[in-house]
Amino acid sequence: MTDQWITFSKFGDAELVRLSGEIDMANSGEIGRAIVNRIRESGKVLIDLTTVSFLDSAGVRLLDALIGDLAAQGKRARLVVGERGPARMTLQLCAFREDVLETDLDRAAAELGR
Amino acid sequence: MTQELRLPWDEDPDDLYEHAPCGYLTTLPDGTIVKVNQTFLTWTGYKRGDLVGHRRFRDLLSSGGQIYYETHYAPLLRMQDEVHELAFDVVCADGRTLPTLVNSLLARGPEQEPRAIRTTLFDATERRGYEKELLFARKRAEDSERRIQVLQQVVADLAAAPTEAEVAEAVVRAPEAAFGAASSSIYLVDVERDTIVAVASTDPTTGNWDDMPRSSPRAVARVADRGDLHVVGSLTEAKQHFPDLAENMRRSGRNTVVLLPLTTGPADEQAGTETLGVLAFSFTGERRLSDAELRVVRLLGQQAGQALDRARLYDAARHREELATFLAETTRALDELHRLLPRSRILVDRVVPEIADWAAVRLSVGPTGVLEEKGGPAPDADLLAHALARVTTTGEAIFPAPDEKLGCAVLPLTARGRVLGTLSLRMAPEHLSVAGEHAFLVELADRSALALENSRLYEQERQIARTLQRSLLAGNMPGGDARFAVETYYQAAGQDLEIGGDWFDAFMINNDRLAVAVGDVVGRGIDAATTMGQLRSAIRALAGDEVGPAKLLEALDRFVDRVETARMATVAYAEIDLPTGDLTYACAGHLPPLLQEPAGSPEYLLQARSAALGSRAGDLRRTQTTRRLPAGSRLLLYTDGLIERRTRPIDKGFELLAREYARRRDAPLQGLTAALADTLVGRDNTDDVCLICLTLGTEERIERTIGADRMQIALLRADLRGWLVSHDVEPETRDAVLLACSEAVANAIEHGYRDDPFGTIDVAATVTADAVEVKVADHGTWRGPTTDVSRGRGLQLIRESMDQVLFDRTDGTTVTMRRAREAE
The missing domain is CATH 3.30.450.40 (GAF domain)
Structure with missing residues (x-):
């Protein structure tokens, strides 16, 4: 059951994946599978991390793999991360690709639409 | 036989035959008349020549008589040789019928062969008339x-x-x-x-x-x-x-x-x-x-x-009785619920469909007023509005005539000389015009008005009581002192109950001494709220440097002699000396406080117990108990609404509270009391619930041991997070420490214990004004530098998020990490 961490919805024509709570090595595998199943048909994906209260390296690995796979399939994706907070900190510390990070959903969606 | 009397004249036998007072007929056995006397001829009007040799006796009878002749007369005569007093109607020559009574004798020859029938006929006209009269009289009767x-x-x-x-x-x-x-x-x-x-x-x-x-x-x-x-x-x-x-x-x-x-x-x-x-x-x-x-x-x-x-x-x-019963039952039903909206609802529920097809109660109460409506169809809105306005102004009921378009009665709800609102009823037209019903409806409206007015006053009082209680409970809790923190929670009973007398308080007796109290006043409503306020103020006034819980309770016993409504109130009272951590407490009839020390299980404080305030039968010897609490201890005071439930024995309540309390030992203090109330009571509570939780000092050092199970990392993080928060560690540093600690534990699980699912990991952390230091140690085996990219990222995160990181692999792996705190 991954419902406590993930909610799926649509934002414009993009698939919106909202993550919340703590994402660590205990649940990242399960979360990853749920997301992959859902976004298989989507051309555009937004992953909202603004309510994530903890993100560890396993979480980073998951996001890294997701972004990489989507790019390989020619799909566009953006991560929405607050300007500060645990998720931003972890991603920054890992030197995650800045070009896929946005601070708000509208701008991220606009980026995808271009 | 006597000798025959000699007559004065000679009797001529022929003359006797011809003019006898009865008719004579002689016939052959087949009925053919062979001889007839003059009397018969005179009666019937026949000529002798018409009859003799030409007619049979039966030919002279009426058709009914002929049948009777064949069925009775002839057979009887043949068998008995004679018949007596048979009634026959003889048809006369002119068609009249002559009622007769007939006697006949059958004369037989020497060989016993029938030779002739001799018949006498008596005129029965008189007798038949008499019989008829008799029959008629009988029928009439x-x-x-x-x-x-x-x-x-x-x-x-x-x-x-x-x-x-x-x-x-x-x-x-x-x-x-x-x-x-x-x-x-x-x-x-x-x-x-x-x-x-x-x-x-x-x-x-x-x-x-x-x-x-x-x-x-x-x-x-x-x-x-x-x-x-x-x-x-x-x-x-x-x-x-x-x-x-x-x-x-x-x-x-x-x-x-x-x-x-x-x-x-x-x-x-x-x-x-x-x-x-x-x-x-x-x-x-x-x-x-x-x-x-x-x-x-x-x-x-x-x-x-x-x-x-x-x-x-x-x-x-019977109708009057039914109406009286209806009124009585309605009054009783209204009395069963105290609040205004349910009462208004009850009223329309009683009235529809029992006496009306549609009913509406309107009350001018509160900013929006109250409207309860049931049934249908509703009357014309404009006509109704007009009628409502008139009734509200005049206070006089409107009973429209049966043909009036309004079609509904509007009655004022008048109580204490004020029109509180209106009761509108649409009834079958025949009901509306009945004078007796008018009196009944007025009575119904009056009784309802009184019940609704009482409800309104009840609501008003309830509102005042609630406001009073809120203002008393919302008083400033002491805070801003790093040596302790207080969290409180109050939940009122389910919405239809009056407020109870549950309260809590915390205040500083002096710079180093903190007092916390929880109590429960007997009764509900505005009296309970007022008493609660008085008792709370009394405790604040009575507490002092040299007083202590026992003496304070004794003083309260004297206080309730003057404030009778506070008698039998229960109080749990505790004082904490902040520099030493000494807790001194006493309970007057109140449930025992629950203490959770940093190590071990929660413990109910069962010492220093005595009877409720001013109890006349209970033990009023007030004692107190002191024990030293280690930093990080949490003390919970609560009222009975938290653990007493109708569906659950109280010892189960105690057990459940201790379990839930222990489960949240590492949870942040903030939200703890609310979470406990939510778990133990839920929303359908029938009693008020008050909780006050005090965390004393803060652990300088946190030490935890967890199994090599990735699921446990989250629990450790929660523990650590609460501890960091309690030390006011700024968010950036806190998140960094949590991340590094998580990664180090993950490392231990994935590398040190990759072959040992039963390994344990020790985590210890200390916080000072300058820095946070965390040590994560496992006893697993180390297999040289990792080539695993992902673990590499974990190690990178540890290094990036902390200022200093040391790996010691002499016995298993110990990672020591330190991060400087941000300058204020």
Whole structure:
């Protein structure tokens, strides 16, 4: 059951994946599978991390793999991360690709639409 | 035999034969007349020559007589040789019939062969007439008896008929049984509506069944008006007087109609009698009713009238009783609920559909007012609004006439001289015009108004009590002191209950001494709220440097002698010396505080217990107990609403509270009390719940041991997070420490214990004003530098997020990490 961490919805024509709570090595595998199943048909994906209260390296690995796979399939994706907070900190510390990070959903969606 | 008396003259036998006082006939065995005397000829007018040798005796008889002759006379005569006093009608020459009595003898020859029949005939005209008269008299007597029986049955039925409908049913059957009527119908006069209504008939295909006004020209209405028995003997007669009746008679093939008014009082006294109904019965032929029958008919009218009168009184009494019962039950139902909205709802629920099709209660209470509505259809909105405005202004009820378009009664709800609102009712039109119902509706509105006004006052008081309680409980809790933190929670009982007298308080006695208290005042409502405030103030005033819990309770015992409403209140009171961590507490009849020290299980503090305040039967020796609490201890004080539930024994409540409390030992203090209340009580609580939780000092150092299970990392993080928060570690540093610690533990699980699922990991952390230091140690095996990219990222994160990281692999792996705190 991954419902406590993930909610799926649509934002414009993009698939919106909202993550919340703590994402660590205990649940990242399960979360990853749920997301992959859902976004298989989507051309555009937004992953909202603004309510994530903890993100560890396993979480980073998951996001890294997701972004990489989507790019390989020619799909566009953006991560929405607050300007500060645990998720931003972890991603920054890992030197995650800045070009896929946005601070708000509208701008991220606009980026995808271009 | 005596010697024959000698007559004064010679008797000529021929003359005797010819002129005997009876007729003589001699016939052959086949009946052919061979000899006849003059008397017979004189009686019948026949000539001798017509009969002798030409006619048989039977030829002279009426057709019925001829049959009788063949079936009785002839066989009897043949068998017995004689017959006596057989009645025959002889048909005379002119066609008249002559009733006779006949005696015959059969004369036989020497060989016993029939030779001749000798017959005498006596004129029975007189006797037959007498017999007829007798028969007629008997029939009359029987008819009369039957009518009397029918009447008696009707009277008996009427006596047992408690309602108009049953009276009608008993009466409507009588005319057929008593007089052989073809059909009958009964009409009743409705005085209140000024109409006459057909209620029963033995043949509903006849007659006109429409209600008629009492002033109608129709026969039934006219007869009811006059109060006299009318016998309409023929269609012609009907046409002359009652055209509508003639039409009905023609249609249903009736020739005689009796219209009998059913009256109260004796028929011979016209004055003072009242016509309650009309019984109409009809005959197919033209039927004359004898005087005796008419007497019975009149009697029937009186009996039925009286029965109707009785039933009417009875109906009225029963109706009054029903209304009285309805009022009583409504009042009782309203009393069952205290709050205004439920009461308004109850009122419309009672009224619809019992007495009205639609009802609305409107109350001008509060900013928006109250409207409860039920049933339908609702009256025209504009007309209703107009009526509502008028009733509200004048305070007078509106009862519209049956044909008025408003179609609903509007009653003021008046209590204590004020129009609180309105009760509008749409009823069947016949109800609206009844004067008796008006009084009833006014009574209903008055009673409801009183109940609703009481509810309104109750709501007002409840609101005041709640406001008072809120203001008392919302007082400033001491804070801003790193040595302790306080978290409180108050949850009122389910919405329909008055507020209880639960309260809590925390205050500083001096710079180093903190007092916390929880109590429960007996009773509910505004009194309880006021008392609670008084008691709370008393405790604040009485507490002092040298007082302590025991002396404070003693002082409160004296206090309740002056404030009687506080008697039997319970209090749990504790003082904490912040520099030493010494807890001194006492409980006056209150549930024991629950203590959670940093290590070990929660513990109920069961010392220093005594009776409730001012108890007359309980133990009032107030004692206190002191124990030293280690930093990081959490003390919970609460009221009984938290653990007492009807569905759960209290010891289970204690157990559950201890378990839930322990489960949250590492949870941040913030939200703890609310979470406990939510878990133990939920939202459907029937009692108020008060909690106050005190965390004393803060652990300088946190030490935890967890299994090599990735699921446990989250629990450790929660623990660590709470600890960091309690030390006011700034968010950036806190998140960094949590991340590094998580990664180090993950590392231990994935590398040190990759072959050992039962390994343990020790985590220890310290916080100072300058830095946070965390040590994560496992006892697993180290297999050289990792080539795993992902773990590499973990290690990178540890290094990036902390200022200093040291790996020691002498015995398993120990990672020591330090991060400087941000400057203020």
